[in-house]
Amino acid sequence: MTPRTVETVDPQAEAQPTPSPSEPASEPSATILSPASPSPQPLPPAQLATSDDNGEDLPWLPIGGIVALLTLLGAGFVIWNRRREAVVPEIERPLVAEAGSVDVVPLADALSVRIENEKLIRSAAFATLKYRLTLINRTNASLADVVIGIDLVSAHSGAPMEQQIATNGTVLEKRHEVPRISPRQSVTLTGQVQLPLAQAHVIRQGRHPLLVPLMRVRIDGPGEGAVLKTFVVGQGMPDGGRVQPFRLDEGPRSYEPIAQRELA
Numbered sequence: 145m146t147p148r149t150v151e152t153v154d155p156q157a158e159a160q161p162t163p164s165p166s167e168p169a170s171e172p173s174a175t176i177l178s179p180a181s182p183s184p185q186p187l188p189p190a191q192l193a194t195s196d197d198n199g200e201d202l203p204w205l206p207i208g209g210i211v212a213l214l215t216l217l218g219a220g221f222v223i224w225n226r227r228r229e230a231v232v233p234e235i236e237r238p239l240v241a242e243a244g245s246v247d248v249v250p251l252a253d254a255l256s257v258r259i260e261n262e263k264l265i266r267s268a269a270f271a272t273l274k275y276r277l278t279l280i281n282r283t284n285a286s287l288a289d290v291v292i293g294i295d296l297v298s299a300h301s302g303a304p305m306e307q308q309i310a311t312n313g314t315v316l317e318k319r320h321e322v323p324r325i326s327p328r329q330s331v332t333l334t335g336q337v338q339l340p341l342a343q344a345h346v347i348r349q350g351r352h353p354l355l356v357p358l359m360r361v362r363i364d365g366p367g368e369g370a371v372l373k374t375f376v377v378g379q380g381m382p383d384g385g386r387v388q389p390f391r392l393d394e395g396p397r398s399y400e401p402i403a404q405r406e407l408a
Contacts, residue, residue, distance in 0.1 A: 251367030254287060255325075256280040259361070261377055263400035266390065271296070271339045271357060273377060273402075278332045279363070281325040290365040292320040296337045299356040299376065300345030309374040309407055310360040346392065354389040359404065375404040 258278040265272045273296055281287050293316030299308055306313070320333045339357060347354045356376065363371035378387030380403030387403050 249283065249367050250369050251363065251365045252369060252371050254281065254283045254367050255290075255363065255365065255371055256282055257361070257363065257371060257373060259359070259373075259375060259404065260382065261359070261375075261402040261404050263398050264357070264377065264390065264402055265398045266341075266355075266392075267396045269341055271341060271344070271355065271390070272336055273338075273357065273359065274334075274336045275359070276332060276334050277320070277361075278330055279322065279325060280330040281327060284327045286327055287325040287365050287367075288323065290322040290325060290363065291318055292322070292333070293317055293362040293364075294319045294335070294337050295360050296339040296377075297358045297360065298339065298344040298346075299358050300347060303345055308358055310362050310372040312370065312372070314360065314362060314372070316360060316362045341392070347389065349389075353392040355392050356389045358407075374407045376407060377402060377404050379403065 256279070258280070260276045260278075262274040262276060265274070275294075277292065277294075279290065279292075295316050297308060310316070319335055319337070322331055322333075325331050337359070341355075344355055347356060356378065359375040359377050361371070361373040361375075365371075376387050378389055379399055380387050380401075382401055382403055387405050390399065
C-alpha cells in the first residue's frame with residue numbers, strides 16, 4: 145500500500161494577499177525566521193540604521209546614551225548651583241559702640257579741634273573774624289549733641305584773667321550744634337564772630353592804639369567736661385608762630401592771612 149503525502153498549509157501564508165503586478169512590492173521587513181521560534185521576531189533597535197533622503201545609511205543614533213548624558217549633566221548642574229548658593233558670603237553689619245559708651249571718656253580726649261582763621265575785617269564799629277572750625281572724632285564711638293560756643297574779646301594786662309580766656313565757668317554764645325559725629329570722622333564748620341570796638345580793650349604802644357583779639361571756644365558734648373580753647377589772633381602767617389596786633393589808627397580794612405596762637 146503506497147503511503148499518502150499530506151501537505152501542511154501555513155494559515156498566515158494563506159492570509160497574506162498576493163501582490164498584484166500593478167502594485168509595487170513592499171520592502172521586506174527586518175525580521176529573522178528562526179526554526180526555533182514560531183513567529184518572526186523584530187530586530188533590536190540597536191541594530192537598526194536610519195537613512196537620509198538620498199537613501200544612504202546614517203550612523204546609528206545612541207538615543208539611550210544621549211538621555212543618560214543629559215541626565216548626568218542635569219544632576220551636575222543642580223549640584224553646582226547648590227554649591228554656588230552655599231558659598232555666597234553673608235555681609236555682617238559692623239559692630240559700632242553706642243554714643244553713650246564715651247560717657248566715661250573726657251571729651252578733650254575724644255575730640256580733636258582745629259581752627260583756621262580766614263580774615264579779619266575791621267569797620268568803624270566792629271572787628272569781624274571769619275573762621276573755619278574742624279572737629280575730629282578720635283574714638284570708635286559716635287559723639288552726639290555736640291554744642292560749640294565762640295566769642296571774640298580783647299586782651300589787656302589790667303583785665304581779670306577769667307574775662308580773657310575760656311574757663312569751666314565761662315558761658316559763650318552758641319554758634320553751632322552738631323547732632324552726631326561718626327566714629328573716626330570729622331565735621332567742618334564755618335562762621336564769623338564779631339567784637340564791638342566800643343567794648344574792646346585798647347593797648348597803647350607809644351602813640352599807636354593796638355587791638356589784640358582773643359578767640360574763645362567752648363565745646364560741650366557727651367563726654368566728661370568741656371573742650372576749652374583760647375587763641376590769640378593777629379597778623380601773620382598761619383604757621384609762622386609770630387602774631388602782630390592790629391592798629392586801630394588806620395582806616396577800616398580787611399587783614400589776611402590771619403595767624404593765631406593757642407594760649408596754654
